[in-house]
Amino acid sequence: MTPMGTPVELMLAKLTRLGGLDQQDRAAIGSLRFRVQQVPAGKLLVRTGDVPSECCVLVEGYACRHKSTSSGGRQIVSFHLPGDILDVQHLQLERADHDVETITAATIAWVPASELRELLRTRPKINDALWRDALIDASIFREWVLNVGRRNAESRIAHMLCEFATRREAAGLGSPERFDLPMSQHQIADATGLTVVHVNRTLQALAASGVIERRGREIRIADWPRMREVADFDPAYLHQQAA
Amino acid sequence: MTPMGTPVELMLAKLTRLGGLDQQDRAAIGSLRFRVQQVPAGKLLVRTGDVPSECCVLVEGYACRHKSTSSGGRQIVSFHLPGDILDVQHLQLERADHDVETITAATIAWVPASELRELLRTRPKINDALWRDALIDASIFREWVLNVGRRNAESRIAHMLCEFATRREAAGLGSPERFDLPMSQHQIADATGLTVVHVNRTLQALAASGVIERRGREIRIADWPRMREVADFDPAYLHQQAA
DNA sequence: CGTAGGTTTGACTGATCTCAAGTTTGGTGG
């Protein structure tokens, strides 16, 4: 079920999902110089203030981006799965405004930003696909603002689970009915603006009400219609239908 | 102090701030076909699910984007000031995933999305500038996730005020020391994930502690260093220094 | 001047946090 592959295959799959590529586009992606790296869980790939000269693609494993308040509060602003480009923003913005960190052991492919920038100029369809990718990212951030700003704990966590299940499936990583969460309850708390304690109780409440079943980090969404309702989840913001 | 101007002048000023443009770029912007419109406060310019074929530039007045939960909770995800392009995302994404609404009477300039898309293809520097604009938008959303997710009421509101003051100044709209808020306390509540009642009390607390002074909607930031501290505000996420 | 929207106040409630202590799990070295 894991759509393993080389960095090139993953990027092609992702960009193709985002819009049509022609033969020359594929060739251009194929000739990018990837530097592949194995990293452990909890590795900071980019940190706030960095001036990265490479972009990284997540090949295998999971990652997240996060920001912190000066008093130490941590907020995860997105989760990422295999195929995701972790920092398109550094193609155009000099300094990183957030951290990028693996949440499991992972395989990362680094590409020189200059080579990708060249593709934006010379390959209009790749430019379009990366635009779409960046704009979908932004759409997800907007939904997260709504999620942490206006939903209660149960909805927030349910929404996060729905999004994870849906994106996972779209990336070809398997069924949205049942899956293993890569992140700890602490990380769920940091993503939803709650505390670990309350995340724990809320997951129990979701299980008690029968919308999900849990065994360790394995989640089964037992009742999707009810889950969608509890989560207030409408996948439109993921813009998944190819444009 | 208000940098009034035609839509063309405003866009040129904005794109120039975002990166260099050459003479041909300026000419290309100059030949865009703008349709200018006066609209009252509270006018929905784009609504969720729309398939817009025009992009709009805010020429005069203020606007915001917002999303809602199915139970009616409203979350403002960004505020906009003159010069802002209100919906770059519709250049690449078919359906709007949020509403765009004026918060004061405003002047709007509409441009056919097809013409802007043409510029992305043919004018690399305009492509770069719009990329930067979209990526800065995304950076602001990330900061807002942190704001509503991890800061208390006082910090949240102070942060929103700092951002407004800073962006206002960057747009050439006047001093960040003293200004009139265009938005109601209800709208501040919707932007910060709080209730009107609590926004009201928190504004009073900020005034009582001496960091701001208020007279109606006029705000004076009486003590910027302390304000920055209360707000936990670091403008780096606005990426204002031209790249 | 009347009125609606915006702001302010008070009293009470409740969702989520904090602190503090267990319990389980998974990985690691002997």
Next chain:
DNA sequence: CCACCAAACTTGAGATCAGTCAAACCTACG
């Protein structure tokens, strides 16, 4: 294969920040 350890998860009790409900009070504008 087992013993151990740290990290992750769970539970309980009490505290608090922000919400709710309800009612005035402004104040700008028609």
